[in-house]
Amino acid sequence: MDLQARNNVRLAGVEDGPTIMLAHGFGCDQHLWRLVEDRLASSFRLILFDHVGCGASDPSAWDPKRYETLQGYADDILGIVRELDVCDVVFVGHSVAAMMGVLAVSTDPSRFARLVLLTPSPCYLDSGDYRGGFSRTDIDELLDSLERNYLGWSRSMAPVIMGTPDRPELSDELTDSFCRTDPACARVFARTTFLSDNRADLARVSLPTLVIECAHDTLAPRAVGAYVQQRIDGSELVTLDAVGHCPQLSAPDITAQAIAAFAATT
Amino acid sequence: MTPEPVLSESAEDLYENAPCGYIVARPDRGIIDVNATLLTWLGHQRNTLIDKPFTDLLAVGSRIHYETHFAPLLQLHGELTGITVDLVTAEGTRLPVFLSANIKSDIDGRPMLLRIVIHGAGERHSYERELLDERQRVERERARVQVFARTLQRSLLPPLLSPPEGLDASAHYHPASADDVGGDFYDLFPLTHDKWAFFIGDVSGKGAGAAAVTSLTRYTLRAAAVFDANPEAVLQNLHAVLSQEFRDTVNQFATVIFGILTPHDGEFDIELASAGHLPPLVLGADGGARYVDTIGGRPVGIPMEPKFVAARIRLGPGDTLVLYTDGLTEARIGDGAERYDYDGALLEFAAAQAPTSASGVVAAIRSLLDGFGSGVEDDVAVLALGVPVKMQPVPPRSPE
Numbered sequence: 001m002d003l004q005a006r007n008n009v010r011l012a013g014v015e016d017g018p019t020i021m022l023a024h025g026f027g028c029d030q031h032l033w034r035l036v037e038d039r040l041a042s043s044f045r046l047i048l049f050d051h052v053g054c055g056a057s058d059p060s061a062w063d064p065k066r067y068e069t070l071q072g073y074a075d076d077i078l079g080i081v082r083e084l085d086v087c088d089v090v091f092v093g094h095s096v097a098a099m100m101g102v103l104a105v106s107t108d109p110s111r112f113a114r115l116v117l118l119t120p121s122p123c124y125l126d127s128g129d130y131r132g133g134f135s136r137t138d139i140d141e142l143l144d145s146l147e148r149n150y151l152g153w154s155r156s157m158a159p160v161i162m163g164t165p166d167r168p169e170l171s172d173e174l175t176d177s178f179c180r181t182d183p184a185c186a187r188v189f190a191r192t193t194f195l196s197d198n199r200a201d202l203a204r205v206s207l208p209t210l211v212i213e214c215a216h217d218t219l220a221p222r223a224v225g226a227y228v229q230q231r232i233d234g235s236e237l238v239t240l241d242a243v244g245h246c247p248q249l250s251a252p253d254i255t256a257q258a259i260a261a262f263a264a265t266t
Numbered sequence: 267m268t269p270e271p272v273l274s275e276s277a278e279d280l281y282e283n284a285p286c287g288y289i290v291a292r293p294d295r296g297i298i299d300v301n302a303t304l305l306t307w308l309g310h311q312r313n314t315l316i317d318k319p320f321t322d323l324l325a326v327g328s329r330i331h332y333e334t335h336f337a338p339l340l341q342l343h344g345e346l347t348g349i350t351v352d353l354v355t356a357e358g359t360r361l362p363v364f365l366s367a368n369i370k371s372d373i374d375g376r377p378m379l380l381r382i383v384i385h386g387a388g389e390r391h392s393y394e395r396e397l398l399d400e401r402q403r404v405e406r407e408r409a410r411v412q413v414f415a416r417t418l419q420r421s422l423l424p425p426l427l428s429p430p431e432g433l434d435a436s437a438h439y440h441p442a443s444a445d446d447v448g449g450d451f452y453d454l455f456p457l458t459h460d461k462w463a464f465f466i467g468d469v470s471g472k473g474a475g476a477a478a479v480t481s482l483t484r485y486t487l488r489a490a491a492v493f494d495a496n497p498e499a500v501l502q503n504l505h506a507v508l509s510q511e512f513r514d515t516v517n518q519f520a521t522v523i524f525g526i527l528t529p530h531d532g533e534f535d536i537e538l539a540s541a542g543h544l545p546p547l548v549l550g551a552d553g554g555a556r557y558v559d560t561i562g563g564r565p566v567g568i569p570m571e572p573k574f575v576a577a578r579i580r581l582g583p584g585d586t587l588v589l590y591t592d593g594l595t596e597a598r599i600g601d602g603a604e605r606y607d608y609d610g611a612l613l614e615f616a617a618a619q620a621p622t623s624a625s626g627v628v629a630a631i632r633s634l635l636d637g638f639g640s641g642v643e644d645d646v647a648v649l650a651l652g653v654p655v656k657m658q659p660v661p662p663r664s665p666e
Contacts, residue, residue: 027334034342095334134326141327141352147398148350148391149331194330216294218321219333243294243319245333249341250293 003083007076008056011084012037013046018113019086020263021047023077025095026193029055032094035252040260047089049080051097053185064188070096070196074103081111088113090263095119095219095245096193099201106204115209116259119245120228121220123197130199133221139194146186202231209235210262212255214242236262287363287384293377295319304384309356320382325352325360340380344369350387350394362387412444419447422480427454430462430529433581434654436624440635440646442593448645449476449520450591451484460528463491463500466589466649467522467543482511483520497524497539498574501566505541508567519565523589527651532583534653539576541566544592547616549627551584551655555616558587584621586652593646594631597638606638624652 003009010030013020020040022033030048037046050057051073052066066072077100081089089112093101098120105112124132125139209232213225222239229237238258242251281288287304291297296317305312308323321329328351340346346367353361363384370379387394419441429435435454442448449469457463465487469479483504490503501524512518523546525538538546540560549555564573581587595607606612619630627650635642 025334028338031342032338134330138326138330141325142330143327145327145331145351148394216319217333218329244337246338246341249338 003076003079006052006058006061007049007080008058009047009049009080009084011045011047013041013044015045017044018090018263019045019047019088020090020092020259021049021077021081023049023091023093023097023100024051024054025093025097026189027095031055032246032248034248036248036256036259039252039256043260044263047080047084047086051189052076053182053189059182062182062185064184067185067188068192070100070192070198071103071107073097073192074100074107077101077104078108078111087111090114090116090259092116092118092259092263093120094248095121096196099196099198102198102201102205105207106201109206112207114263114265115205115207116212116262117209117228118212118255118259119214119217119220119225119247120211121224122199122202122228122231124194124219125197127197130227131221131223133218133224134194139190142194143187143190146183146190199227199231202228203233205232205235208265210258211235211237212240212247212258213237214240214244214247214251216243217245219245289320289380289382289384291320291380291382293369293380295321295380298379307355307361307386308353320380323353325354328352340367340369341377344371350391353384362391364390408445415441415443415445415447418474418477422447422451422477422484424453424455428456428462429454429651430456430527430534432529432532432653433462433527433534434624434652435464436628436650436652438628438632438646438648440593440632440642440648442642442645446472447474447477448472448593449480450593450645450647451480452589452647452649453484453488454649454651455488457491457495457526461495462527463488463495463525464527464589464649464651465522465524466591466647467520468591468647469520470518479508479511479518479520482507483522487522487524491524491526495526497526497537498576500524501539501541501572501574505566505572509569512567512569519567521565523560530580532653534581534651536579536581536587537576538579539563539574541572541574544590544595547588547590547613548579548581549586549588549616549620549622551582551621553617553620555613555620557613581651581653583653584655586620586622586624586627586650588616588627588631589649590631591645591647593642593644594635594648596644597635597646598641598643599638606641621655622652623654624650627652 024030024032029050033048040046052061091101091112098117099122101115105115124134126132211225211229213222225237229235240247240251240254244250247255282302284303287307288301290299297315297320300312300315321332324332336346336349348364348366351365353363355361364387365384367380367382369377372378423439427435427437437452449471452466454464469476469483486504486507490500508520521541521543523538523540523543525536528535540563542563542565545557545560547555547557558577558579560575560577563575566572595612597606599606619627628648631648635646
């Protein structure tokens with residue numbers, strides 16, 4: 001299978017720069033990196049892609065069995081770097097893609113140089129002393145919310161996508177796929193994201209790792225950021241003065257700076 | 267007396283007592299103001315909400331959905347329209363609402379304010395719930411029908427082909443629809459120790475009725491071939507059976523090619539007869555392609571005497587015989603009414619493939635069909651029989 005078509009792989013930036021792979025999390029697609037991409041493109045070679053089931057990935061590649069574990073997504077990431085035959089990749093995973101990165105570099109560290117975990121959470125559910133922040137009931141409520149936005153989703157979002165007069169940097173090329181996912185895929189991805197527990201996998205990471213968290217993020221609270229940093233030997237933690245779970249959009253400058261500073265370190 | 271101008275008062279009244287909730291927030295989500303309508307709905311005091319993130323008003327599931335989908339949308343597009351979320355009231359109950367929002371930006375495009383409008387979802391919510399339940403029921407049914415159609419279709423095709431030694435066989439079935447069963451069929455099986463039979467055909471119509479006739483046709487052909495392996499006699503038998511089957515219907519028929527294979531010194535003699543089916547192609551070892559002349563027959567099952575056209579060919583090393591159904595030749599290409607084989611495209615395609623192998627030509631036809639996409643409006647069956655070159659060193663054949 002053509003993995004580049006399967007995952008809608010897109011290369012950007014400068015050819016001779018260090019390679020950064022940007023992986024989006026649950027919810028949207030590679031457009032989420034849009035503002036960060038603009039800020040990194042002059043110094044790095046960028047690999048962007050959509051997870052299968054999201055954005056403009058190949059719908060025929062969807063397999064509910066394969067994607068009910070994060071390893072399925074991690075294997076796709078490994079497939080892409082092998083097909084592109086790139087080495088020394090700095091992998092940047094946002095949200096749940098941070099854990100895909102943890103799994104990918106543990107499975108085959110040979111392709112990767114560094115790991116950046118942006119607003120990661122190894123486990124969203126509370127468990128014993130660990131406070132992921134959510135209960136099983138909360139996740140069921142999310143699944144219900146996904147369902148309820150199912151009907152109007154495709155139609156009500158369409159006009160929104162047409163024009164962005166206040167944000168001239170976003171031209172028409174923003175496809176209408178942004179943040180719109182086949183509900184059947186979204187349901188599986190949501191369960192995989194919020195019911196996985198990858199706390200034990202953190203110790204398998206042997207690469208230099210940067211954890212970036214937001215000061216105010218209800219999905220990945222600061223205690224979780226600290227937990228991830230403690231469980232990965234030698235990792236660093238940066239706290240961005242940002243609100244929400246997607247600092248790539250709410251605070252693109254400081255997010256890009258943090259990634260660039262770490263990725264440029266040798 | 268002229269009434270006092272009440273514009274400023276009415277603007278405030280419009281805001282405070284509008285038939286919708288209204289929130290103004292900073293880009294960091296801190297609430298600047300909430301109108302009276304929303305305060306009433308939520309049972310909150312205004313001062314308890316000021317400066318709190320408005321996302322705190324969302325139920326947890328809605329908040330996750332907001333953070334992962336709606337916040338990025340709002341940030342990238344500056345606008346959000348009619349999403350469904352639950353708010354939590356002061357008493358802790360859920361309030362289903364529709365939420366729309368836009369961003370006020372400064373001259374440099376930096377967000378200054380979030381304006382959020384909230385409509386009670388109330389009855390429309392339960393109406394949408396019903397629609398959603400119905401839609402999910404339909405999708406479940408559709409999935410069930412697809413499994414049923416796929417299973418039935420598979421039951422009409424041979425699980426594997428049984429070619430004689432020294433002959434490669436390959437086949438492909440391309441269903442035009444996942445929801446329906448087509449009437450195309452094929453088979454290849456041994457008859458005696460030195461004779462093999464094959465057939466391909468197409469029963470008119472689609473669905474369960476066509477599937478039942480297809481099944482009857484396959485068993486009739488297999489049984490008839492055992493009694494008398496003469497291809498025309500086999501087709502005559504099929505005609506007798508289908509004429510009875512179709513006696514109360516109109517416009518039901520089947521086109522079929524039936525053939526007998528006899529190995530002969532590393533080559534294969536093929537006797538075949540066609541009942542109105544599309545002519546087979548021979549892709550020669552010499553790189554040429556030609557039709558086997560079986561044109562002029564009439565389908566079986568029609569309320570008149572059928573007419574069969576017989577032909578004899580010999581397949582040598584490197585030769586491949588290709589049988590197919592009209593879903594291939596009738597595939598729509600382009601936007602208009604044009605069909606794939608209106609101008610001899612299939613013969614050109616075959617010549618471009620030759621010389622080839624049974625699996626090679628079937629793979630080529632598969633990618634041809636993939637390229638047609640939704641232009642393939644009818645099912646396609648392809649059966650290819652080829653004599654591999656590498657079986658034995660063969661002296662050059664003399665021209666026929």
